[in-house]
Amino acid sequence: MTVVPLPDVPCVRVRLIYTPETGQVAGSRFYLSYSGSAPTGANCTTLAGDVASAWNSHLASLVNESWTLVEVDVLDIATDSGFSGQWTGSDGGTRSGVVVPQQVATNVEFDIARRYRGGKPRMFFPPGVIADESSNAEWSNSYVTAVNSGFVAFFAAISALSIGSMGTLAPVNLSYYKGFTNITNSSGRERAVPTYRATALHDNITGVSTKPMMGSQRRRRASTTP
Numbered sequence: 001m002t003v004v005p006l007p008d009v010p011c012v013r014v015r016l017i018y019t020p021e022t023g024q025v026a027g028s029r030f031y032l033s034y035s036g037s038a039p040t041g042a043n044c045t046t047l048a049g050d051v052a053s054a055w056n057s058h059l060a061s062l063v064n065e066s067w068t069l070v071e072v073d074v075l076d077i078a079t080d081s082g083f084s085g086q087w088t089g090s091d092g093g094t095r096s097g098v099v100v101p102q103q104v105a106t107n108v109e110f111d112i113a114r115r116y117r118g119g120k121p122r123m124f125f126p127p128g129v130i131a132d133e134s135s136n137a138e139w140s141n142s143y144v145t146a147v148n149s150g151f152v153a154f155f156a157a158i159s160a161l162s163i164g165s166m167g168t169l170a171p172v173n174l175s176y177y178k179g180f181t182n183i184t185n186s187s188g189r190e191r192a193v194p195t196y197r198a199t200a201l202h203d204n205i206t207g208v209s210t211k212p213m214m215g216s217q218r219r220r221r222a223s224t225t226p
Contacts, residue, residue, distance in 0.1 A: 003080075007174055007200040009033045010078035012044070014051055017073065018126055020102040021066035026217070028123045031077075031174050032158065033202060036167025039076050043164040044085025048072040052087045054157040058150045059125075062143075063093025064100075067126045097129030106139065106147055107215035111207035112173055121173035121205070124217050138212045147210040155205070171205040 016028045039047065051072045060069075069091040076082025105124040112121060125147070132143035139147075155171045163169070178201075180192035 005176060005196050005198060005200045006079065007031075007033075007077060007202055009172070009202050010035075010038065010076075011172065011174065011202065012039065012047070012082075013075045013077050014048075015071075015073040015075075016051075016055065016069060017071040019068050019070050020126070021099065022102060024102070026102070026126065028125055030123060031172050031202075032169045033172045033204075034166040034169055037165040038078055039074075039083060039085075039164060039166050041083040041085050043166060044074040044076065044083050045087070046085070047161070047163050047166075048074045048085050048087035050161050050163070051158060052089065052091060054154050056091050058154040058157060060091060060094050062095060062106075062128065062147055062150050063126045064095050064097065064129050065093050066099045067093045069093075093126065095129055097131045100127045100130060100133075102127075103217055105215035105217045107211040107213065108147060108151060109209045109211055110171070110173055110205045111209055112203035113206060114203050121203070124215050127214070133214075134212075137214060139210075139214060141212075144210045144212055148208045151208040151210075155208075172202045173205060175201040175203065 011031050011033050014030050014032060018026045020026060051074070052069065055069055070088065072087040073084065074086070075084040104127040106127055108123045108125050110121040128139060128143050132139055134140040158171070159169050161169055176196060177194040178197050179195050181195045182190045183193045184190050
């Protein structure tokens with residue numbers, strides 16, 4: 001099995017884990033670079049709690065009351081033996097209104113300076129409510145603006161944290177693949193398999209561009225893991 005490459009700068013992976021009203025499990029993830037020393041397990045736990053607080057302050061108002069943030073998991077991925085830490089709790093969304101199907105997602109795209117062909121960095125965030133729709137397929141301009149503002153404030157709050165000796169925290173995207181390798185299977189057919197980079201390439205996230213078109217995460221309807 002191919003080993004997943006390490007990032008080109010020290011980073012932690014942050015997972016946000018939710019339960020919608022049906023009791024299934026959904027998740028989102030993002031990455032933070034750090035300029036200082038590798039975090040201890042206690043540092044990761046502290047960061048996880050601070051991320052949960054920032055979520056409550058800046059993103060909970062964008063999420064329907066039927067959704068609950070139940071865990072934040074922080075893992076140091078700068079090495080293959082980094083520490084981890086978790087926050088667990090029950091922080092519900094505060095947006096009232098008629099709930100939309102749980103497989104609907106808000107597609108939050110992250111802006112980076114590098115230009116290339118292919119998919120762009122993004123997060124599939126829990127959805128708004130029926131009143132946030134401008135049609136059956138798109139979010140309203142006001143909801144899109146609110147999500148953009150909420151994520152800018154969320155990342156600003158995290159970037160302002162001081163956790164142990166981790167130094168400056170910054171939201172980044174990690175690019176793990178470049179190009180494809182054609183693999184011939186047992187039937188003789190070829191398929192293109194993405195090729196891992198030697199090290200994962202980071203790009204600083206410079207802004208947020210939430211997509212008006214509703215996203216879809218069909219596996220949310222039956223998922224038991226994020």
